[in-house]
Amino acid sequence: MYHRPNSPAWLKQAVFYQIYPQSFRDANGDGIGDIPGIIQKLDYLQWLGINAVWINPCFVSPFRDAGYDVDDYYRIAPRYGTNRDLYRLCREAHRRGIKVCLDLVAGHTSIDHPWFKASCRSNRNKYSDRYIWTSSALSDPNSPLSLIRGYSERDGNYVANCFYFQPALNYGFAKPVQTWQQSVDAPGPLETRKELIKIINFWLGHGVDGFRVDMAFSLVKLDPGRKETIRLWQDIGQKVRARYPDMVLISEWGNPGESITAGFDIDFVLHFGAGGYPDLILNKNCFFRRSDGANIGDFLKSYLEQAAKTNGKGQITVPSSNHDIKRPCADGRTLNDLKVIFTFLLTWPGVPFIYYGDEIGMRYIPGLASKEGSYDRTGSRTPMQWSDRLNAGFSTADEKQLYLPLDPRRNRPTVQKQASDSGSLLNHVRELIALRKHSPALQAEGALIPLQVETNNRHFSYLRQSGDERFLIVLNPSAEPCQVRIQGINPGDIAFQICHGAQASIKGGDIQVKLAGVSYGVFKL
Numbered sequence: 001m002y003h004r005p006n007s008p009a010w011l012k013q014a015v016f017y018q019i020y021p022q023s024f025r026d027a028n029g030d031g032i033g034d035i036p037g038i039i040q041k042l043d044y045l046q047w048l049g050i051n052a053v054w055i056n057p058c059f060v061s062p063f064r065d066a067g068y069d070v071d072d073y074y075r076i077a078p079r080y081g082t083n084r085d086l087y088r089l090c091r092e093a094h095r096r097g098i099k100v101c102l103d104l105v106a107g108h109t110s111i112d113h114p115w116f117k118a119s120c121r122s123n124r125n126k127y128s129d130r131y132i133w134t135s136s137a138l139s140d141p142n143s144p145l146s147l148i149r150g151y152s153e154r155d156g157n158y159v160a161n162c163f164y165f166q167p168a169l170n171y172g173f174a175k176p177v178q179t180w181q182q183s184v185d186a187p188g189p190l191e192t193r194k195e196l197i198k199i200i201n202f203w204l205g206h207g208v209d210g211f212r213v214d215m216a217f218s219l220v221k222l223d224p225g226r227k228e229t230i231r232l233w234q235d236i237g238q239k240v241r242a243r244y245p246d247m248v249l250i251s252e253w254g255n256p257g258e259s260i261t262a263g264f265d266i267d268f269v270l271h272f273g274a275g276g277y278p279d280l281i282l283n284k285n286c287f288f289r290r291s292d293g294a295n296i297g298d299f300l301k302s303y304l305e306q307a308a309k310t311n312g313k314g315q316i317t318v319p320s321s322n323h324d325i326k327r328p329c330a331d332g333r334t335l336n337d338l339k340v341i342f343t344f345l346l347t348w349p350g351v352p353f354i355y356y357g358d359e360i361g362m363r364y365i366p367g368l369a370s371k372e373g374s375y376d377r378t379g380s381r382t383p384m385q386w387s388d389r390l391n392a393g394f395s396t397a398d399e400k401q402l403y404l405p406l407d408p409r410r411n412r413p414t415v416q417k418q419a420s421d422s423g424s425l426l427n428h429v430r431e432l433i434a435l436r437k438h439s440p441a442l443q444a445e446g447a448l449i450p451l452q453v454e455t456n457n458r459h460f461s462y463l464r465q466s467g468d469e470r471f472l473i474v475l476n477p478s479a480e481p482c483q484v485r486i487q488g489i490n491p492g493d494i495a496f497q498i499c500h501g502a503q504a505s506i507k508g509g510d511i512q513v514k515l516a517g518v519s520y521g522v523f524k525l
């Protein structure tokens with residue numbers, strides 16, 4: 001019988017920051033961000049109030065998919081530095097109260113990985129079953145999986161997870177039907193699992209605090225209800241936690257009901273069906289739009305359903321964005337619109353994740369050429385804008401050598417400009433983080449009580465509560481002013497916290513809030 005472990009206590013107060021290493025800070029002037037560069041910016045992260053980072057893949061790789069195609073899981077890519085740099089990053093981060101999580105590409109390797117090269121050979125060897133192969137290259141097994149044909153000397157097709165150069169590691173099939181499909185407890189899949197545990201233990205042993213797991217949902221193939229994938233992760237988690245009880249596992253799964261049961265501590269609300277992240281922040285008619293926006297209802301319904309399934313066992317997170325999707329600063333949004341979004345993100349339950357640059361409103365830059373398999377994700381991966389110095393303080397390299405071009409606008413936002421402007425988005429984010437850190441009601445596990453969600457509302461209010469501490473949050477992302485009346489919550493008093501365009505007063509035991517267009521208020525009751 002599986003008992004889900006309690007998540008580490010530090011997650012209750014955690015505020016994560018996602019670092020895309022190639023675009024964050026280049027310390028050696030070759031145009032590509034690196035680990036020493038991240039170390040240089042730890043003071044900034046500490047100033048902002050960040051206490052955990054997730055770094056996108058930084059292992060040896062041919063970088064056909066920006067590092068999501070690993071050649072060696074035990075070695076840092078030379079362009080980012082050395083293993084020693086990473087160990088130093090962990091020590092320096094810990095000195096500042098910041099945890100370090102890496103990105104574990106558990107489902108596939110690169111086609112250049114020595115395991116895959118061996119697996120491609122026709123002679124039977126140690127790695128023949130490390131990947132999923134059909135039994136003949138010429139027959140068409142009519143599989144729902146993506147099969148790559150004609151690549152190898154070995155007679156067979158391999159299963160690719162995403163791009164053709166990402167061959168799926170073999171964790172087995174939930175119910176093998178064809179002869180080439182192995183069960184989860186066949187020797188090949190068990191060896192793959194053992195190796196994955198070894199990789200996890202290796203980095204934890206060197207001071208890393210946890211992992212974001214790429215495509216965590218996908219490991220066992222043809223797995224209805226993900227039952228076997230859940231069992232696989234339960235087993236991995238149990239084995240690793242026996243030695244490292246405080247490590248965290250964050251899943252790219254998008255279904256907290258499943259992933260939290262699988263033993264993950266955090267899952268992202270990044271599913272793209274009705275009521276997912278797109279209905280909140282991404283779509284043209286999502287909730288956070290000045291005009292033609294939707295009611296919060298669809299998002300809220302889906303969020304509350306998922307929260308009920310996880311039953312307080314793990315955290316659901318709504319990220320500001322990430323390296324795979326458009327930044328929130330796109331499609332005409334202004335810094336004020338972003339302030340409303342961040343007020344939501346940093347007063348919402350679960351664990352906030354801020355994608356580098358979103359805290360200053362870096363733009364999604366349209367029209368850039370694809371880089372390392374980025375396609376339309378390129379615009380969200382441009383260099384961090386630190387200052388008005390050369391290359392926005394990202395790198396001292398020649399501009400043409402930069403990993404990606406910078407936002408070309410003269411008035412592009414920078415950390416330097418915004419740090420010294422008390423009304424900036426950056427200082428708003430910083431203030432919200434500080435408030436959250438001192439207020440258990442606003443943290444991961446404070447209760448959420450949604451208010452005012454009638455169908456036609458373009459505003460949204462909710463309470464967050466823990467013990468005697470209670471906050472009211474009101475948001476109006478639309479351009480239209482409105483009034484909100486909140487009944488029956490008996491406020492003693494209202495203390496202003498962080499507001500813009502929102503005025504609250506008590507009338508006959510009710511709270512009345514006047515909201516200007518594009519406004520927010522965080523009140524302590």
Ligand code: NOJ
Pocket residue numbers: 065068105162214215252323324
């Ligand atoms: C999800 C990652 O976030 C994405 O960037 C990558 O391309 C795919 N998984 C494949 O690993």
Ligand code: CA
Pocket residue numbers: 026027028029030031032033034079
């Ligand atoms: Ca560099």
